[in-house]
Amino acid sequence: MSSPPALELRGLSKTYGDNKLTALSDVTLSIRPGEIFALLGPNGAGKTTLIGSVCGLVKKTSGKVLVFGHDLDEDPVRPRYQIGLVPQEVNFDPFFTVAESLYIQQGYYGQPRDEARVKEVLAALNLSHKADAITRALSGGMKRRLLIAKALVHKPKLVFLDEPTAGVDVELRRDLWNYVRRLAAEGTTIVLTTHYLEEAEELADRVGVINEGKLLLVEDKRTLLRRLGEKNLIVTFTAPVSTPPEAARQAGATLSADGLTLTYPEREGGLPGNDVLRLLYTQGFPVGNVETRSSRLEDILIEILRGKPAASAAAALNALPPATP
C-alpha cells in the first residue's frame, strides 16, 4: 500500500465572523511526502488561513484535514506533533535564551531534551554563536532564524513556512533555501507561502495558486513553466515599421504602437522564432536588436490571477491525485 499524503485537504472552507467573509472556499489538495509545495497568491488570498487551519490556529468552518492520513477531527493533537510552523510573526518569549527557547519547544512537543539536535539546528541556521543570548537582544534577522529553528527543532515531518524570508537579507534567504532543500532531501514535506516568486521558482516541486480563498491551480512547477511559459522573441527596429511580415503576424507576432518593437511568442509546434527572423531579414526590415525572453513564474502567476488560462486551471484541478479512502 502506498503511504498516505503528508497533507490532504478535502473541501476545506473557512468563513470569518458575522460578516461571513469567506477566507477559504472548498479547497481540495493533496501533498506528497517529501514534496516542496509553494502556495502563491496575493495579500488576503487565504494562505495563512489555510496554514492556520492545519496547524490548529484557525477553526475551520467545514471540510476535512488529514495529516499523514490522520483526520484532525478524530485526533486534533497527535498528528500535529508531526508539524512545524514558521509563522509570519515573531512569537517567542523575549526573556529566554536562544537555546532555552529551543529546549522549551522540544518539551512542548513531548520530546526529551536533545542537546545534539539543538546544536545541529542552531548551526544550520548560523545561530550557534547566539545560543546563550537573550532572544530579546537578537536582531530582526536573527529573530527570524530562531523562529525557523523553533519550528524545526522537534524534527517535524511536515513543515509550513509562512513567508519565511519576508524582509530578511540575502544571506539568510540563501541559508534557508539550502536548509529547506536539505530537509526535503531527507524526506521532510515543506509547504511554503511566499510573495517572492523567485523563491517558489527556486525551491518548489509543485505550485498552487490561491486567490479569494479559491485554489485556482495546482501544477508541477516545470510543467507550469513549460506549458504556460513561452519564449518571446523581441526584435527592436532602428526605424518604425508599419506591419510585421504577414506569416509572422498570422503566427502571433505583434508590433508596438510606435512600430519599433516586434514581439513574437514562440510556442511548441508553432513557427520557429528563427523563421520569423529570417522573414524580417529577407524582407529588408530594419532589424536592430534581437533578444529572447523566457517567461518566468511571475508572468505566469499574473496571467492566472487575471483569469487567462481558466480552462487549463480547471484541467489541472481535475488532474489532482484522488483522495485516499
Ligand SMILES: Nc1ncnc2c1ncn2[C@@H]1O[C@H](COP(=O)(O)OP(=O)(O)OP(=O)(O)O)[C@@H](O)[C@H]1O
Ligand atoms: N481573524 C480574522 N478575522 C476576520 N477576518 C480574517 C481573520 N484572519 C484573516 N481574515 C481575512 O481572511 C482573508 C484571508 O486572509 P489570510 O491572512 O489567510 O490571507 P493571506 O493569503 O495569508 O494574506 P497575506 O499574503 O497578506 O498574508 C482576508 O480577507 C483577511 O482579511
